[in-house]
Amino acid sequence: MEHPAIQRRTSRQVHVGPVAIGGGAPVSVQSMTNTPTRDVEATVAQIGRLAGAGADIVRVAVPTQADTAALGAILARSPVPIVADVHFHFERALEAVAAGVHKIRLNPGNIADRDRVRRVIDACGERGIPIRIGVNEGSIVERRDGAKRAAEEAAPLVDLMMAKLESYLAIFDACGFGDLVLAAKSPDALTCIEATRRMARRWDYPLHLGVTHAGDLETGIIRSSAALGALLADGIGETIRISLAADPVEEVRAARELLAALRLRAREEAEIIACPTCGRIQIDLLPLVAAIRRALRGRGAGLKVAVMGCVVNGPGEAADAHVAVCGGKGSGVLYVDGRRVRTVAEADIVAAVVAEVERYGRRAEAQG
Ligand code: SF4
Known part of the structure; x- marks a missing residue:
């Protein structure tokens, strides 16, 4: 609400x-x-x-x-x-x-x-x-x-x-x-x-x-x-x-x-959501969050991007993110608007998230 x-x-x-x-x-x-x-x-x-x-x-x-x-x-x-x-x-x-x-x-x-x-x-x-x-x-x-x-x-x-x-x-x-x-x-x-x-x-x-x-x-x-x-x-x-x-x-x-x-100013870049990590983690999440934050500086205004540690609870917890990545074993599973779109190798996660964010932005722009 x-x-x-x-x-x-x-x-x-x-x-x-x-x-x-x-x-x-x-x-x-x-x-x-x-x-x-x-x-x-x-x-x-x-x-x-x-x-x-x-x-x-x-x-x-x-x-x-x-x-x-x-x-x-x-x-x-x-x-x-x-x-x-x-x-x-x-x-x-x-x-x-x-x-x-x-x-x-x-x-x-x-x-x-x-x-x-x-x-x-x-x-x-x-x-x-x-x-x-x-x-x-x-x-x-x-x-x-x-x-x-x-x-x-x-x-x-x-x-x-x-x-x-x-x-x-x-x-x-x-x-x-x-x-x-x-x-x-x-x-x-x-x-x-x-x-x-x-x-x-x-x-x-x-x-x-x-x-x-x-x-x-x-x-x-x-x-x-x-x-x-x-x-x-x-x-x-x-x-x-x-x-x-x-x-x-x-x-x-x-x-x-x-x-x-506090919603007093709009973000000029994507809002990053990250899980706190737990024993189910399947990926080295902290450097990944930092790398995605850096890569999205000044990009993705108005979008929520979730970076989650596992595919067990990650997709559900990131359901309201526009773009999400959930860690698998040596890989990341990408979601757009809660729908699974593809799996990429761990080394390609940052570039893949940036690409999805940009694609999302272009689509939103085209739809006016
Ligand atoms: S997304 Fe997975 S790893 Fe992260 S806190 Fe939730 S259950 Fe743990």
């Missing part, structure tokens, strides 16, 4: 270059480069890989003037809008705005001086550039300065984060600037959920979801999916980043997979 689509919260809409955030726009995927921004070639190459993997928006750090000076060349070659991540120096924000960046991210814990914030607001207002206010645990100066309260519960910290956001927002309100995206991040999934739910109740600005310093590939994806999944399933979140201590391309893949799992 088809589940009803997630009812998304109503938020304002902002535009980051050509990408809309909020106001009913698809949940956008963000990532961040980890190259020195002043290294234009390396940064443009990485932005290209991120965009190729499905990033809608890419953020770059601009810690120095050399970095903001590189923005013009990067912007000219970037296939996606660029956000300048500004930490301590408001001048970097002004330089990034002058370079034509599509959005600015400010951390209230780092640039707190009202006059400086106003200058950034004025510059962004003149050019129609939105600002993301990203509060996180590091923004809570009082907490950082005080004794570390190891046993502190999530709720008081969330109170501090909300108070920080509220006082920062007062500066923007006073300037009549509402082209904003808000975020409240923590390395703790429950803190992220609580803080973001409170933002969603309090403001109608689009919300950026993320777990900060989430961890490596395994921990980071699980922690981020726990927090972002809970929020997105409740209709909260207009743009997301899954932060990982890994190649940022993995962030994009994970974010897209999460959105596809």
Whole structure:
């Protein structure tokens, strides 16, 4: 049975270059480069890989003037809008705005001086550039300065984060600037959920979801999916980043997979279903799944492809897959729409699956 689509919260809409955030726009995927921004070639190459993997928006750090000076060349070659991540120096924000960046991210814990914030607001207002206010645990100066309260519960910290956001927002309100995206991040999934739910109740600005310093590939994806999944399933979140201590391309893949799992974005390639394997397995399944996933990158959008370990239960368990392969002894049995079509040698399975997926796609296209 088809589940009803997630009812998304109503938020304002902002535009980051050509990408809309909020106001009913698809949940956008963000990532961040980890190259020195002043290294234009390396940064443009990485932005290209991120965009190729499905990033809608890419953020770059601009810690120095050399970095903001590189923005013009990067912007000219970037296939996606660029956000300048500004930490301590408001001048970097002004330089990034002058370079034509599509959005600015400010951390209230780092640039707190009202006059400086106003200058950034004025510059962004003149050019129609939105600002993301990203509060996180590091923004809570009082907490950082005080004794570390190891046993502190999530709720008081969330109170501090909300108070920080509220006082920062007062500066923007006073300037009549509402082209904003808000975020409240923590390395703790429950803190992220609580803080973001409170933002969603309090403001109608689009919300950026993320777990900060989430961890490596395994921990980071699980922690981020726990927090972002809970929020997105409740209709909260207009743009997301899954932060990982890994190649940022993995962030994009994970974010897209999460959105596809919740049917918030369509997959741009086949959905892979694989059995968990058991004592009935007749084939070396794990490398086969990885090889099929690699071979189908960017192909087979809208199709389910099942890779199953045996012909005993595999065909039944893969019944709703468009294309399935079930392992036999040194062979793979191929199914299309649940019907057995042929058996191929183990070495030919990947090519055979790709061929069936492409044939399926052509047939679907011809049928309109
Ligand atoms: S498909 Fe076969 S090998 Fe895979 S889990 Fe099911 S019974 Fe086990």
